[in-house]
Structures are given as structure tokens and as C-alpha cells.
Amino acid sequence: MTTGRLADLVAASDALADEPGRNEKVRIIVEALLAAGDRADLAARYLAGDPPQDRLEVGWAAVRDADTAPAEDASLTLDDVDAALEVLATAGGPGSRGARMTALNGLLARATSAEQAFLRHLVMGEMRHGASAGMVAKGIAKAADVPETVVRRALMLSADLGEVATLALTGGRPALEAVGLVVGRGVQPMLASTTESVTEVVEELGTAVVEWKLDGARIQVHVDGEDVVVFTRNLNDITSRSADVVAAARALPMQQAILDGEVLAMGTDGLPWAFQDTMSAFSRDEGERPALSPFFFDLLHVDGEDLIDQPLSARRQRLTALVPDHLRIPSVIVEDAAAGEAVAVESLDRGHEGVMVKALDAPYAAGRRGKQWRKVKPVKTLDLVVLAVEWGSGRRQGWLSNIHLGARIDGPDGQPEFVMLGKTFKGMTDAMLEWQTARFLELETHRDQRAVHVRPEQVVEIALDGVQTSRRYPGGVALRFARVIGYRDDKSPAEVDTLDTVRALGGLPPR
DNA sequence: AGGTCCGCGTC
DNA sequence: ATCGGAT
DNA sequence: ATCCGATGACGCGGACCT
Numbered sequence: 001m002t003t004g005r006l007a008d009l010v011a012a013s014d015a016l017a018d019e020p021g022r023n024e025k026v027r028i029i030v031e032a033l034l035a036a037g038d039r040a041d042l043a044a045r046y047l048a049g050d051p052p053q054d055r056l057e058v059g060w061a062a063v064r065d066a067d068t069a070p071a072e073d074a075s076l077t078l079d080d081v082d083a084a085l086e087v088l089a090t091a092g093g094p095g096s097r098g099a100r101m102t103a104l105n106g107l108l109a110r111a112t113s114a115e116q117a118f119l120r121h122l123v124m125g126e127m128r129h130g131a132s133a134g135m136v137a138k139g140i141a142k143a144a145d146v147p148e149t150v151v152r153r154a155l156m157l158s159a160d161l162g163e164v165a166t167l168a169l170t171g172g173r174p175a176l177e178a179v180g181l182v183v184g185r186g187v188q189p190m191l192a193s194t195t196e197s198v199t200e201v202v203e204e205l206g207t208a209v210v211e212w213k214l215d216g217a218r219i220q221v222h223v224d225g226e227d228v229v230v231f232t233r234n235l236n237d238i239t240s241r242s243a244d245v246v247a248a249a250r251a252l253p254m255q256q257a258i259l260d261g262e263v264l265a266m267g268t269d270g271l272p273w274a275f276q277d278t279m280s281a282f283s284r285d286e287g288e289r290p291a292l293s294p295f296f297f298d299l300l301h302v303d304g305e306d307l308i309d310q311p312l313s314a315r316r317q318r319l320t321a322l323v324p325d326h327l328r329i330p331s332v333i334v335e336d337a338a339a340g341e342a343v344a345v346e347s348l349d350r351g352h353e354g355v356m357v358k359a360l361d362a363p364y365a366a367g368r369r370g371k372q373w374r375k376v377k378p379v380k381t382l383d384l385v386v387l388a389v390e391w392g393s394g395r396r397q398g399w400l401s402n403i404h405l406g407a408r409i410d411g412p413d414g415q416p417e418f419v420m421l422g423k424t425f426k427g428m429t430d431a432m433l434e435w436q437t438a439r440f441l442e443l444e445t446h447r448d449q450r451a452v453h454v455r456p457e458q459v460v461e462i463a464l465d466g467v468q469t470s471r472r473y474p475g476g477v478a479l480r481f482a483r484v485i486g487y488r489d490d491k492s493p494a495e496v497d498t499l500d501t502v503r504a505l506g507g508l509p510p511r
Numbered sequence: 512a513g514g515t516c517c518g519c520g521t522c
Numbered sequence: 523a524t525c526g527g528a529t
Numbered sequence: 530a531t532c533c534g535a536t537g538a539c540g541c542g543g544a545c546c547t
């Protein structure tokens with residue numbers, strides 16, 4: 001077996017970028033995997049923009065500052081790249097920034113200019129060649145001549161694209177089918193799609209589980225006797241920062257389990273902390289860290305028995321039998337919309353984010369964002385004014401894209417002034433991008449490196465999930481998940497929402 | 512000792 | 523995280 | 530139905546700068 005050459009993978013990446021068709025992209029990936037020799041695992045992970053090293057600690061600034069003349073000839077192998085990334089990942093302590101720059105420059109010096117471009121994307125973790133883990137999974141299936149469903153299943157359970165690539169190409173279908181649920185190894189968590197109303201989903205499903213949606217961090221907890229491992233949604237191992245969760249899990253009355261849940265900080269008043277405060281506690285090292293409370297809502301395995309293929313109704317029963325009420329997220333089986341809406345009202349009254357609505361008969365579809373689970377959160381709207389706009393990149397190149405949003409403060413002379421609350425690029429169709437590019441160039445006052453600044457005249461209606469306190473923005477608040485609903489040509493800037501209105505949305509006093 | 516920038520990870 | 527576009 | 534890319538806000542720890 002030979003080790004793959006970087007140049008071949010780079011050629012595949014360039015071909016992917018040029019090729020819009022998904023079938024053809026998969027074909028390119030198949031060739032790249034087969035050309036990678038015994039490092040198909042690296043080829044798969046690199047194409048997906050996800051090298052195996054934990055944290056490279058190299059980002060946009062390091063890539064910007066790296067400046068090395070390219071090599072004339074291609075010589076790098078995938079193993080060479082892997083070794084260099086290992087150096088990046090293991091550098092630490094004083095002087096590590098310099099060591100990392102040296103290693104990065106050293107790698108780039110051995111790369112041709114095409115390879116340099118590829119490596120810059122790779123270390124940033126974003127290939128942007130129009131194919132990622134999903135396409136690579138299809139490619140693995142095709143390269144190994146195995147049904148895609150078999151690859152998907154192995155991928156859900158092992159969550160390691162490189163391992164699955166190797167298994168598929170060396171062991172074929174039997175090797176993939178041998179991948180099972182293992183207590184202690186992360187499983188891709190099941191995801192939810194978004195819906196506007198509980199009623200709509202309950203009417204569609206007939207019978208549904210409606211469950212409070214808590215605003216914390218997703219956790220997957222693996223229990224094996226005294227051994228407990230805690231993973232986040234992205235399967236990062238946070239066991240060492242999860243003493244509270246570990247303690248709660250150890251006290252459960254079984255030997256082995258895989259639990260799905262959410263962790264957050266709860267106040268003594270029974271209300272959940274603001275998300276950013278939960279995250280502060282969650283991210284802090286041991287010491288004066290506030291307590292975090294786990295709440296579970298699903299059970300994937302218990303004492304040797306896999307439950308992921310069983311319907312939610314069965315998993316829910318097993319969970320209820322195992323986990324005491326105070327460690328479970330409240331949920332109700334409803335048969336009609338009104339009962340579902342009542343659960344949502346109660347959840348919001350208790351300070352939570354909204355509800356999840358789930359199909360009772362659905363198995364645990366690891367890694368999928370299906371219609372079996374929907375999240376429902378209330379949407380707020382504001383009328384704001386555009387203060388500046390940033391040029392887009394990628395498919396938005398040439399368009400003014402990311403808009404800076406302002407709320408109104410009435411100045412001492414009665415003239416409105418505006419304070420920035422955040423930015424958004426979401427919710428814009430291509431037609432809107434086209435329109436706003438022309439519109440904001442008309443309103444331009446000046447520009448800097450980042451943005452085109454405009455006269456504050458264009459009103460925009462914004463949807464958001466809520467507000468959060470901000471140290472960055474001058475009004476002391478920022479918008480959470482802001483997206484454009486549409487431009488309001490019927491409103492003048494003097495009519496946009498005031499800073500105090502926005503602050504009140506977050507329960508903050510006027511200022 | 513304190514402040515800033517960066518990278519990363521949560522949503 | 524959310525959203526729109528493309529396949 | 531899926532997949533992808535464009536980019537949002539926050540907070541933390543660590544390296545580096547003053």
C-alpha cells in the first residue's frame with residue numbers, strides 16, 4: 001500500500017470546487033479516496049475539512065500572518081501533512097505561538113501554491129469546495145461498493161469519518177456492520193428541525209411528546225459502573241469539567257447507560273440562568289465554578305441493551321423508570337393541539353426556551369435533523385435601522401451582505417440617534433442582496449476596511465429569539481439569532497424601536 | 512498586574 | 523445557531 | 530430531503546504585550 005500524495009487530494013479539491021453536480025462530486029471523492037492508498041482515512045477527513053488532531057490552535061490570524069514562498073514541485077504526502085499538524089496540535093506553553101508559526105511556515109514552504117491554498121483551508125477547518133462530511137460519506141459508500149445506509153449507520157455509531165473510511169475500504173460491509181453502540185464512545189446526537197407552532201406539529205403527528213426545551217448545552221452521558229464520560233453535542237469530551245453531571249450519573253440505579261440531555265445552571269428561585277451565564281459556568285475550569293444541573297430526555301442504551309432502534313415511547317418509559325423526576329426534562333404525551341400549547345406556555349412561564357415536539361414512534365435517528373423532532377421557540381420582531389454593511393464573500397462576493405443594525409435613542413435636541421445592536425446576514429434572498437447592494441451604495445457616507453457605512457435611513461424588520469447582555473455593543477445588549485424578515489419602506493428611521501424597548505425584551509432596565 | 516488578541520466551543 | 527440555494 | 534456555505538453572539542483560557 002502506498003501513502004497518498006497531497007497533490008492528488010488538492011487536485012480533487014479543486015475539481016470539487018468547479019463541479020456543481022452532487023453525483024459528479026461523489027465520483028471525484030471516490031477517486032480521491034482510492035488514490036490515497038492506506039491513508040484514505042486522512043483523505044476522507046481532509047476533504048471534509050476535519051483533520052484528526054484535536055485542536056490545531058491555528059486560525060484566521062495565523063494563516064494571514066503566514067507568508068512563505070511556495071515550492072516549485074509537489075512532494076508532500078498525506079503523512080507529511082499529518083505529522084506537521086501534529087506539531088501544531090501539540091505545541092503549548094510560552095513560545096508556542098512562535099513554534100506554531102514556524103511549523104506552519106515550514107509546512108507551507110514544502111507545498112506548491114495550489115497545495116498552500118488547500119492547506120490554509122484545511123488548518124482553518126473549512127474547505128469550502130462544496131463538499132463536506134455528507135458528500136464524503138456518500139463517496140466512502142461508493143468507493144467501497146457498500147450501501148450508503150450501511151456507511152451512515154457506522155458513522156452515527158462511531159462518529160469518525162476516518163475510521164469509517166478505513167473500515168469500508170479494507171473490511172467492506174461486514175466491517176461496517178460490526179460497528180455497534182459502545183458505552184464510552186460518542187454517538188452522533190439526534191437533531192431537530194424548526195417549526196413555528198406546536199399546533200401545526202401536533203396536528204400533523206396526531207400523538208406527540210411535547211417536552212420543555214431548556215437553554216443550556218447538550219450532553220451525552222456514558223455510564224459504565226463508576227466510569228462516566230460526558231460528551232457535548234459535537235462529541236467533545238468534557239468529563240473533566242463535568243463533576244456535577246458525573247456525580248448525578250453515578251447515582252443512577254444501573255450499571256451501564258447512554259443518556260441524552262441538557263446541562264445548565266439553575267437559580268435558587270427555580271429559574272434557569274441566562275444562557276451566557278450557564279456558558280460561563282460551563283466553560284470555567286475547576287475552582288469557583290457554579291453548580292450545573294443535568295436534565296435527561298432520552299436513553300440510548302441500558303445494561304447491555306441498545307434502545308436506539310426502539311420507538312421514543314419505549315425509550316421514554318425506560319428513562320422514566322431509571323431517572324428520578326428532578327433529573328428528567330418534563331414532557332407530556334398529547335393527543336391534541338391545545339394540550340401541546342399548554343405545555344409550551346408552562347415551559348415559557350418557567351423561564352425556558354420553548355418546547356420540543358417529538359414523534360412517539362420514531363427511533364433514535366442519530367446524526368439526522370429530521371421531522372421526527374421539532375423545536376418550537378417564540379419569535380420576536382423589531383424594526384431597526386441599517387448603519388453599515390459588509391461585503392460578502394464566497395457566493396455572496398460582490399454583494400453587500402452583512403448588515404449592522406441600530407436601535408434608536410432620542411438625543412437631547414430631539415433628533416434620533418442610533419446605537420448598534422449587532423449584525424445579520426440571514427434571511428436575505430439573492431434578490432434582496434441585489435437590491436440592498438444598490439440601495440446601500442446610494443446611502444454610503446464613507447467606508448473602512450470592514451464595511452460601507454451608510455446614512456441611517458433604511459428600516460429593516462428583524463426576527464430574533466431574544467436579547468443578551470453585551471460588553472461589545474454600546475447599548476449593553478445584543479440580539480440573539482437575528483435574521484431579516486424584510487425591508488420596511490413604509491417606515492422612517494424616527495419610528496424604529498428604541499434601545500429601551502430592546503433592553504426591555506431582555507428584562508433589562510432603561511439606560 | 513492588567514489588558515488585548517486569538518482560537519475554540521456553546522448556542 | 524438560522525437561513526436560502528442547489529441538487 | 531439533504532447538503533452546503535455564509536456568517537451571528539457570547540465566554541473562557543492561554544500567549545503575548547505594556
